[in-house]
Amino acid sequence: xxxxxxxxxxxISGDNAESALVDVAGVRRKIDLGLLQDDRPxxxxxxxxxVGFAMSKISEGDALDQMNTLRALGEIDGAMQEVQGYGLEExxxxxxxxxxxxxxxxxxxxxx
Amino acid sequence: xxxxxxxxxxxxxxxxxxxxxxxAGSDRxxxxxxxxxxxxHAIYRFGLKDILPENIELIHGPGCPVCVLPMGxxxxxxxxxxxxxxxxxxxxxxxxxxGTQGSPLEHKARGMDVRxxxxxxxxxxxxxxxxxxxxxFFAIGFETTAPSTALTxxxxxxxxxxxxxxxxxxxxxxxxxxxxxxxxxMRLDAFIGPxxxxxxxxxRPYEWIAKDQDKPIVVSGFEPLDMxxxxxxxxxxxxxxxxxxxxxxxxxxxxxxxxxxxxxxxxVFQLRPYFEWRGLxxxxxxxxxxxxxxxxxxxxxxxxxxxxxxxDPKAAQCGEVLKGVLKPHQCKLFGRECTPEHPVGALMVxxxxxxxxxxxxxxxxxxxxxxxxxxx
Numbered sequence: 001x002x003x004x005x006x007x008x009x010x011x012i013s014g015d016n017a018e019s020a021l022v023d024v025a026g027v028r029r030k031i032d033l034g035l036l037q038d039d040r041p042x043x044x045x046x047x048x049x050x051v052g053f054a055m056s057k058i059s060e061g062d063a064l065d066q067m068n069t070l071r072a073l074g075e076i077d078g079a080m081q082e083v084q085g086y087g088l089e090e091x092x093x094x095x096x097x098x099x100x101x102x103x104x105x106x107x108x109x110x111x112x
Numbered sequence: 113x114x115x116x117x118x119x120x121x122x123x124x125x126x127x128x129x130x131x132x133x134x135x136a137g138s139d140r141x142x143x144x145x146x147x148x149x150x151x152x153h154a155i156y157r158f159g160l161k162d163i164l165p166e167n168i169e170l171i172h173g174p175g176c177p178v179c180v181l182p183m184g185x186x187x188x189x190x191x192x193x194x195x196x197x198x199x200x201x202x203x204x205x206x207x208x209x210x211g212t213q214g215s216p217l218e219h220k221a222r223g224m225d226v227r228x229x230x231x232x233x234x235x236x237x238x239x240x241x242x243x244x245x246x247x248x249f250f251a252i253g254f255e256t257t258a259p260s261t262a263l264t265x266x267x268x269x270x271x272x273x274x275x276x277x278x279x280x281x282x283x284x285x286x287x288x289x290x291x292x293x294x295x296x297x298m299r300l301d302a303f304i305g306p307x308x309x310x311x312x313x314x315x316r317p318y319e320w321i322a323k324d325q326d327k328p329i330v331v332s333g334f335e336p337l338d339m340x341x342x343x344x345x346x347x348x349x350x351x352x353x354x355x356x357x358x359x360x361x362x363x364x365x366x367x368x369x370x371x372x373x374x375x376x377x378x379x380v381f382q383l384r385p386y387f388e389w390r391g392l393x394x395x396x397x398x399x400x401x402x403x404x405x406x407x408x409x410x411x412x413x414x415x416x417x418x419x420x421x422x423x424d425p426k427a428a429q430c431g432e433v434l435k436g437v438l439k440p441h442q443c444k445l446f447g448r449e450c451t452p453e454h455p456v457g458a459l460m461v462x463x464x465x466x467x468x469x470x471x472x473x474x475x476x477x478x479x480x481x482x483x484x485x486x487x488x
Contacts, residue, residue, distance in 0.1 A: 004308055004364075032233055034263045037372040048311070048364065051203070051253075052231025053260040055370065056311050062363050069335050073157050075463070082204075085230040088237055 003070065004048040004055070005079045006063035007031065009041050022049065024079075025067065029086040052086050121337065128340040129163045135347040142168045143299060144346060145436060147289060148306035149176030149464025150334055156473040158336045168343070171436035172466035174288045175306055177253045178205050179434065179458045179465045180389045181281055183422040186211040189250045189279050190219055192415045199225045199242060201235040202250040209461050212422055216250075232257075232264040232278075239268075239276035246275045248411050251282055255312040258282040258400060259373035262380040265402065265409050279411035280401050283387065285309050286317050287398035291389075293325055297437055302346040304339065305331035307361050314369025315357050322355040333361040380406055390424070390458060391434030430457040433466060440470035447475055 007022035012033070017040065022031050032053045033041065039057060041047055046063040047054035058066070070076045084091045136142065146152055152172045155161065161170065174180050190211050193200035200216060207217045207228060220226035225245070229235045235249035251261045261278060268276050285306060292298055305318060310331045318329045328349035332342035342360045349356060359365055380402060387399030402410040411417075424430055428445050432438040440446055440459070450456035452468050459465035463472075 032231075032260070032263065034267075035259050035370060035373045035376065038370075050308065051257050051260050052233055053263065055256075055259075055308070055373070056364055056366075058364060065335065069154075073154060073334075082230045085228070086234065088229070088234050088241075 003075055003079050003082065004050055004066060005070070005083060006058065006066040007047055007049050007054075007083070008060075008063070009043050009045045009047060009054075011043060012041075020054070022047070022054075024049070024083045027080060027083050029083055029089070031086065049083075051082075125337050125340060128337060128344060131344050132168070132340060132347065133165050135344065135351060136165045136168055138165075138167060140167065142347070142350065143171055143301050144168065144304060144343065145171040145173045145292070145300050145302075146304040146332075146339075147173035147175045147285065148304075148309065149173075149179065149462065149466075150307065151304055151332065151339065152176070152466050153464050153469050154334050154336075154339065156469040158339075159473070160336060160339060164343070170304075171300065172433075173303075173436070174292065174389070174392060174434055175254065175285060175309070176459070176462050176464040176466075177257075177281075177283065178209055178462040179430075180283065180288070180391065181209070181252060181458065182388045182390045183211055183424070183458075184388070184420040185281055186216075187213070187420040187422060188417050189248070189411075190216065190224070191418050191420070192279070192411060193219070193224055193226070193248060195415070197245045199227055199238060199245050199247045200250060201227045201229045201238055201247055203230065203252070204228045205462055206250060206252060208455070209458055210455060212420075232261045233267070236264050236268055236273065236276055239273055243275060246277065248415075249276070249278045251278050251280050253282055254285050254306075254309050255373075255377070256308045258381070259312060259370070259376045262376040265380050265406055266376065268409055269406065274408070277409050277411040277414050278402065280381075280399075282381070282400040283389070284383075284398055284400065285313075287395050288389065288392065289321065291392050291395045291398070292435060293321070293327070295435060298435060300327065301350060302327055303329040304342050304346070305329045305357075307331065307333055307338075307365065310359075310361070310365045310369070312370050312373045315359050315365070315367050316369075318357045322357050326355045328355050328358075330358045330360050331365055333364065388421075391431035425456055428457045430459055433459055440467040441475065443467070447471060 007024040009020050011021040018034050020033050036054050046058050048056045070079050208215050216226050239247040321329050328346050330342040330345045381400040382403040383397045384399045384401050386394045386396045388394050407413045429443040450460050455461045459467035
């Protein structure tokens with residue numbers, strides 16, 4: 001619950017641009033942007049997510065550092081489970097390995 | 113120290129640790145409280161204590177929302193959810209927290225409709241999907257999660273969703289710090305300030321700690337280097353006889369906080385006159401409830417709340433541990449009756465609780481050392 005999960009804004013939607021599709025290590029889910037009204041992110045921006053709400057904008061470097069911190073804290077599976085569960089989606093039983101997360105980061109880097 | 117190599121600038125980490133030893137000297141003892149449960153977890157996980165000099169003691173603070181919730185509130189919430197056609201929705205962290213008659217998960221096993229949600233907005237989605245049921249969201253957390261609950265309630269009101277309510281257990285960090293500073297058995301020199309709570313409230317609300325109480329506070333990030341740098345900043349202030357609010361976590365925490373989040377909280381919540389905290393007792397103006405505009409979505413207005421009060425098991429010393437008077441392993445139940453698998457007190461449930469953190473890292477380390485010694 002107190003995890004801050006870094007995600008990259010892929011697409012912004014909603015009547016008042018109040019939600020966004022984010023990519024977290026390859027998993028894509030909708031999150032709420034309502035708490036960033038004063039400093040609206042655009043696609044390509046990185047945000048820190050708490051309980052399905054973007055809470056602050058951060059740099060790409062800080063986003064990768066935060067992912068690294070979650071991994072080192074042993075919280076990465078919990079974080080990915082949280083993200084997978086956003087929108088009441090069924091959670092896969094398959095645990096996401098560090099290798100897959102690294103792959104996802106590499107893929108992101110390639111896209112950039 | 114474990115994990116250092118995985119982080120940025122391992123050399124800088126060693127230099128910072130060296131700087132801490134130099135600043136700390138040996139002429140006095142420093143008691144620093146990390147307010148946030150996330151910091152507690154990180155300190156154990158990264159083995160930070162192993163590299164700090166012996167005259168720096170880290171005291172674990174009250175910043176674990178699951179840990180400070182009195183058992184009576186869990187019983188209250190579960191008792192409301194006993195009624196027909198009520199869905200009990202809560203974050204995963206709540207699911208294993210024991211109530212008098214068992215945890216929410218155990219109630220689910222007995223037939224209660226209990227759902228894990230990862231966001232308050234998903235509790236609202238449950239209400240949309242189940243119009244014939246009432247969805248009660250059991251809300252917990254400090255200012256990190258309270259704005260999300262507030263915004264969800266604003267959306268429920270705009271959409272006119274009737275079958276949704278929030279059982280509000282949101283608490284605020286500043287009154288808890290005040291209560292700890294007022295506690296006669298607590299002697300602290302300085303604070304490591306919470307990172308993510310400060311994303312919302314900013315740094316200003318801490319100014320009284322420096323001005324009125326003469327204690328330094330540094331808002332800190334969660335990486336090993338962040339926490340070590342914060343300790344350096346605190347020691348420099350203490351050596352210079354200063355007391356200021358400083359922000360080590362500038363890359364995420366703006367001095368003024370997140371105004372949109374604060375506006376959402378102001379729209380929906382009002383302060384309760386007082387609220388009970390596990391281990392700390394009743395603290396005035398320390399928790400949030402829904403204001404009159406949101407009465408229709410307030411579980412406590414829509415349902416009869418029993419108002420259950422439960423005394424913690426006598427042998428469990430959660431209160432003393434929570435205030436930092438006792439270390440986790442000094443509690444009589446630690447590691448025997450109370451383990452992460454079978455928690456008696458909430459400090460053993462959450463990974464941010466100091467007992468669970470201590471059990472997972474220090475205790476095992478000690479056990480390993482003992483077995484190695486016996487082999488040798």
